[in-house]
Amino acid sequence: DAGVIQSPRHEVTEMGQEVTLRCKPISGHNSLFWYRQTMMRGLELLIYFNNNVPIDDSGMPEDRFSAKMPNASFSTLKIQPSEPRDSAVYFCASSSRPRLAGVRETQYFGPGTRLLVL
Amino acid sequence: AQKVTQAQTEISVVEKEDVTLDCVYETRDTTYYLFWYKQPPSGELVFLIRRNSFDEQNEISGRYSWNFQKSTSSFNFTITASQVVDSAVYFCALTQDTGRRALTFGSGTRLQVQP
Numbered sequence: 001d002a003g004v005i006q007s008p009r010h011e012v013t014e015m016g017q018e019v020t021l022r023c024k025p026i027s028g029h030n031s032l033f034w035y036r037q038t039m040m041r042g043l044e045l046l047i048y049f050n051n052n053v054p055i056d057d058s059g060m061p062e063d064r065f066s067a068k069m070p071n072a073s074f075s076t077l078k079i080q081p082s083e084p085r086d087s088a089v090y091f092c093a094s095s096s097r098p099r100l101a102g103v104r105e106t107q108y109f110g111p112g113t114r115l116l117v118l
Numbered sequence: 119a120q121k122v123t124q125a126q127t128e129i130s131v132v133e134k135e136d137v138t139l140d141c142v143y144e145t146r147d148t149t150y151y152l153f154w155y156k157q158p159p160s161g162e163l164v165f166l167i168r169r170n171s172f173d174e175q176n177e178i179s180g181r182y183s184w185n186f187q188k189s190t191s192s193f194n195f196t197i198t199a200s201q202v203v204d205s206a207v208y209f210c211a212l213t214q215d216t217g218r219r220a221l222t223f224g225s226g227t228r229l230q231v232q233p
Contacts, residue, residue: 031219033219033220033221035221042223042224042225042226043209043211043221043223044220044223045220045221048219048220055219056218056219056220058218059220089161091163093163104151104213104214104215104219106153106165106168107153107165107221108165109155109162109163109164109165110162111160111161111162112161112162112163114161
């Protein structure tokens with residue numbers, strides 16, 4: 001089975017440009033998460049969706065960041081305009097519907113997108 | 119608030135040595151979930167194990183074993199007879215039973231296994 005798919009794997013852009021990161025979750029998974037990994041802050045959640053609906057976006061740094069999930073098999077994370085401090089690895093993860101109420105299912109991560117903003 | 123501490127920033131061992139990676143966590147929840155992920159040099163995050171707080175049995179999977187102790191809030195990971203392919207950054211993570219579903223990650227332990 002295919003895992004979480006992310007594209008592009010690497011992105012180099014100039015400050016001020018729009019950047020769009022893409023994610024395809026594991027088929028059948030109904031929750032999708034966007035994380036960011038930096039040396040200074042480690043791994044932190046940006047936003048997550050449940051059944052395509054954004055549930056918690058408290059980790060989104062500022063209005064320059066936006067995320068969408070138009071259907072169960074696709075999500076985007078957009079940065080507009082990008083800044084050098086956005087340089088990081090962005091991970092998408094997905095998890096299945098819990099079999100029991102309140103049980104936390106495992107989050108499976110994609111390979112990440114390494115973003116460099118010059 | 120939740121917190122995961124991996125005090126060992128970097129560990130270097132020689133192949134075939136056993137190595138233990140420490141993880142200490144803090145949470146106010148009575149039900150929670152603990153995870154270990156591996157991040158090899160290629161950069162992806164690979165799931166290794168999930169443990170529920172109500173299941174204190176230790177687990178062994180091949181050369182890997184995990185020791186969960188609620189009394190000390192620790193979830194340590196041991197690699198027996200380490201191999202060069204085990205070289206990676208290992209992350210311990212925690213999520214709570216209710217509310218926010220974010221994984222709270224530790225800062226990671228970089229393991230270098232020398233041939």
